[in-house]
Amino acid sequence: MRSIAAAKGAGGPPLERWDPPDCGDIDIRIDREGGWHHEGRPIGRPALVRLFASVMRREGERHVLVTPVEKLGITVEDAPFLAVEMRAEEAMPDGPARGEPGLAFRTNLDDWVICDAAHPLRFDAQADGAVRPYIYVRRGLWARLTRPVFLELVERGEVREAEGRRLFGVASSGAFFPIAAAEETEERE
Numbered sequence: 312m313r314s315i316a317a318a319k320g321a322g323g324p325p326l327e328r329w330d331p332p333d334c335g336d337i338d339i340r341i342d343r344e345g346g347w348h349h350e351g352r353p354i355g356r357p358a359l360v361r362l363f364a365s366v367m368r369r370e371g372e373r374h375v376l377v378t379p380v381e382k383l384g385i386t387v388e389d390a391p392f393l394a395v396e397m398r399a400e401e402a403m404p405d406g407p408a409r410g411e412p413g414l415a416f417r418t419n420l421d422d423w424v425i426c427d428a429a430h431p432l433r434f435d436a437q438a439d440g441a442v443r444p445y446i447y448v449r450r451g452l453w454a455r456l457t458r459p460v461f462l463e464l465v466e467r468g469e470v471r472e473a474e475g476r477r478l479f480g481v482a483s484s485g486a487f488f489p490i491a492a493a494e495e496t497e498e499r500e
Contacts, residue, residue, distance in 0.1 A: 331382050414464070426484060
């Protein structure tokens with residue numbers, strides 16, 4: 312397994328330099344549970360899934376696979392990745408928050424993402440009042456935190472004054488990520 316310190320250096324192919332013609336859509340779908348499918352059948356080769364993920368980016372509302380010669384749209388039901396593990400580090404090994412405590416998340420494709428200002432957490436409110444948590448991975452792509460990881464994250468939560476009010480959230484690598492107003496969490500206790 313790659314170390315968390317190596318996560319910052321993980322960049323993959325230089326997609327930002329590639330501007331190939333758009334060739335439409337391909338029948339590849341990433342389901343809500345992070346499963347990849349081609350023409351309705353699961354893609355069973357993890358190495359192939361990692362290859363596709365390494366050339367994926369988001370353009371507006373569209374997820375695309377990009378090579379030097381073509382760009383193909385794919386369907387993503389929620390987020391292209393899942394955050395399946397979280398580690399708390401007493402001192403982050405590198406980056407702008409070097410030496411500060413932080414959180415790192417492992418995706419279902421074994422990429423480590425250090426949560427910081429460049430890789431923030433986001434919490435989307437749902438119609439039923441629930442919160443759906445995500446962490447930014449790269450190139451407009453997000454990973455949804457699995458329920459066990461989210462529960463572990465919430466256990467690390469604290470109330471702070473931010474944005475002119477009391478907010479419940481989590482801190483990582485020198486940044487604070489609000490989850491909800493402190494009053495909302497106090498009402499549920």
